[in-house]
Amino acid sequence: MFRLTSLVSALFVTSLSAAPVVLSNVQGYGFDNNRQLQQFNVLVFDDSSGKVLARGDASVSTQYPEASKLDGKGKTLLPGLIDGHGHVLGLGQNLSLIELRGSSSELDAVQRVAEFSKHHPDLPWLRGRGWNQVLWPEKNFPTTALLDEAVNNKPVWLTRVDGHAGWANSKALALAGITRETLDPAGGEIIRDAKGNPTGVLVDNAMGLVQQHIPSATYADQLHALNAAFEHLLALGITSVHDAGVDTSTVKLYQQLAAEHKLPMRVYPMLSADDSQLPKWLAAGIIDDPTDYLDIRSVKIYGDGALGSRGAALIDPYSDHPSQSGLLVTQPDQLSQIMKMTIDAGFQTNVHAIGDLANRLVLDRFEKFVPKDKRESSRHRIEHAQIVSPKDIPRFASLHVIPAMQAVHATSDKNMAGDRLGVARLRGAYAWRSFIDQGSIIVGGSDFPVELAEPFHGIHASVTRQDHENQPKGGWLPEQRLTLTEALRSFTIDAAYGAFQENSMGTLAPGSWADFILVDRDIYQIPPEQLWQVTVEKTFVNGKQAFSK
Template sequence: MKHCKITLLASLMIAGAASAEPVLLHNVKGYGFNSDRELVSFTALAFDDTSGKVLARGDKTLQTQFVDARRVDGGGKTVLPGLIDGHGHLLGLGEELSQADLRGQPSEEAAVKVVADFARSQPQAAWIIGRGWNQVLWDSKQFPTTALLDEAIGDRPVWLTRIDGHAGWANSKALALAGITKDTLDPPGGKIIRDADGNPTGVLMNNARRYIARVLPATSTEDNISALQAAFQQLLSLGITSVHDAGISSELATLYQQLAADGKLPIRIYAMLSSRNADLADWLAGGIWQEPADWLSIRSVKIYGDGALGSRGAALLSDYSDQPGHTGLLVTQPDALTQIMQLTINAGFQANVHAIGDRANRLVLDRFEQLATAEQRLAGRHRIEHAQIVAPDDIPRFKTLNVLPSMQAVHATSDKNMAGDRLGVARLRGAYAWRSFIDQGSIIVGGSDFPVELANPFHGLHASVTRQDQQNQPQGGWLPEQRLTLVEALRSFTVDAAYGAFQEDNMGTLAPGSWADFILIDQDIFSIDPSQLWQVQTEQTWVHGQLRFQQAAD
């Protein structure tokens, strides 16, 4: 979708003139949810484009109820509630759109060629920045080194983030600027990959990436606004009307507040403060920040447990099957994890903890059990972000402790080729276990983790229902017993994601009284073969009763 021909109709809330009378969207195949989270259908939707609220939904009889309404013919298109990405990184997405894109490159050599071509196109850039490499796709399966990067680009520093965001690849120029040598110690929760003689090879994992972060050029507010606008434009084109932004800096939180005050947020943002912010205690002391029309909500904290599976940073209870003696990394040490979670819970904020490996998930569940009362857990709707590898005995604890699994379906289809190598067969019983969570009554907050994965929510719906990649592999699906139904998958990207942000009464259902956030798509997802779900295109995106995006005619 990065190169899709699109038209952004309004980049500001205030753009476009709202009509004085209601609007009646008719001649549609509409789907929404009722108060019991059951799927309902409709052929007409009435809404107020001034207040931004849904007035009614039903059939053609609404035309007699709203005789003075401005009518919009939906042309028989399918209408869904605006899709909610329950775990993404807005600024990271916007920045990636202007960086070297290494996603899907089949070898280290191919990735270096992309970076070299990008560098030649950016002669003024002080640093060459990129993202998306994945050694799992390479024949070698080995981490890259500085060697090929140095040959291609030796005069400027290069920093390339792995696709999962938990490792980075630098050339020698970047290592030198960061002061990384043979004598540099691994920081707590981080690792410098070294050769047999102890010399850095160029790959830095988890907290070791901070050595590079300290010397990267600072970005300006204008740079950040430009990146955010690019992200907003892409997300609207994909049918996403709300994002849970997972782990933002204090500076970005302040910028969001200003954009909301100025009416310049075209999508809704549920922002998680990063636990790494030096002034986190001050933010918590200030209390929940809620914009009345749900354009911005700041009432949660993103806390970091472990690394990622692909870079062997996920914290496991037992050794990695393909690296004996290694159990991953805890990005936040247990005592510090306890302190940050307690601070967050006591402040009345939602604690959303990144945990991928089974050890990290257990550590977090233990702390929710120890640090919060049953009442606090129920009211807090605390979450574990990813919950990818969970010991089977720990899965019921999510329901018992009222902890929400915030999961990204596309991670399963991306990881299926390496998860077995990392974990072995036995641990796959608790891997990407969506069905197990749903069957016990847990509510799954769906998302993509963009830009780790592509932001397209229909990729997530497809992965949820088929457990297959876009080439329909493997046949029958990977761990197919964990598939979701399409209704369950759609819930995870609408009303259930809204529940994970305390917003189920206002969005994700298209029920009367909720925000008029909806999309028109080119196919009826309940009529097509599930294998085609990832190909669905968004033709129109409406937010707050205003048309924000329309796909341009060919």
């Protein structure tokens, strides 16, 4: 499965400027530069430069007689985990919202809103996130009725778990001027009752009708949210995150924190295609940070919506709603324009595509706009790649497009996807094994706060295709499972590859950043069904302890 390594680069052994630290008595796992798993018992790093000097067996320690010593106490050591698709500001803000994830019914969700309202009487708006009607008994979208009974004196806005639909009370609808005469915006839908009246649920681009009336977060609000998110992520063993869609104000805040050496983890922000300042960012060129704390070289574009809200754009209609085929959040002509502009500027282009139609449209444009000799080096990505026509899957490999996928979406969607898609389309749904077998590199992630930012939940889902109750027996579409090593790669070196950072992080090879975690059990020695229960005890970034349980 792996081999013990003790070879040390002389370049690093003889470094006179190093301030080495020898961390011994660990069960370490990392990767070499060929992505092969390596086992080691000692890790040596320089706590001034923040880089790994060596790794191997006990003999490595003898080559650093003056080094500081740390005892790993037999714990398992892994590279710092990389979440290849999350929303940092959204996570921080979500930590102070009404928590609706796990609500068992519409009534349960409303009761949570009422309880929150009672304890926060001064808030001008009540906001929450996490409801999922698919998990409720009737599986129907909620309405304003119960919500109005609970709160009718202030606006309420509750975002669905996937972020692609919102639920408003009548006060919020009134503030937004939404009536039966309001037209659906392009790429959005106002859910209506049999008489044509808005029910309170807005899908994709229609959400903006309400959201534009929510007071903007202040600088202090944003800073508080980012720091809350950083603290949360570091406690989960995440040392680097790809922030999927960031506006100029947030990027500027990141730049300020980086300049003040106050970024506690590495951030790879994708500039939002919706930001009015995008042309200026593209004209300025990529920003390659030698410390890798803040590399800016990618753009996030939305192709379609999400499957749960029937916003994912499908080639054929939804099996459980034949009158609907989903929504293109960015219309084809505009998609072409933004993708070409981004590609021509030399930026990595990362497009959200969940449905098979959206994936095909994006692949078509990569094929048209990216010169053949630049396809591999550009590392363009499709974010999610959830439902792909089987005949389009090989195009990812031939076009060198990276699928950035979130394993937890499969275990969250397993009770709904079959209804939405029917049996035939499941052959190309959440098809991790199909991608891996053709040589594609998968960038792993969670899509927090859509899902919990728990990387071991994603590793568990990748390996078992089961939920935390070990259901379904044998796994959902088990032929698409990954091995543990493949799953670990997707959250380490392969996620780093998706950000042009595989030579500096995700491996713990000599010369890489000393970003690593100590966890409470050996992931290679426990039953796969226990992987989601792994707990992080310590997190190190740049050789410095950033979290301790």
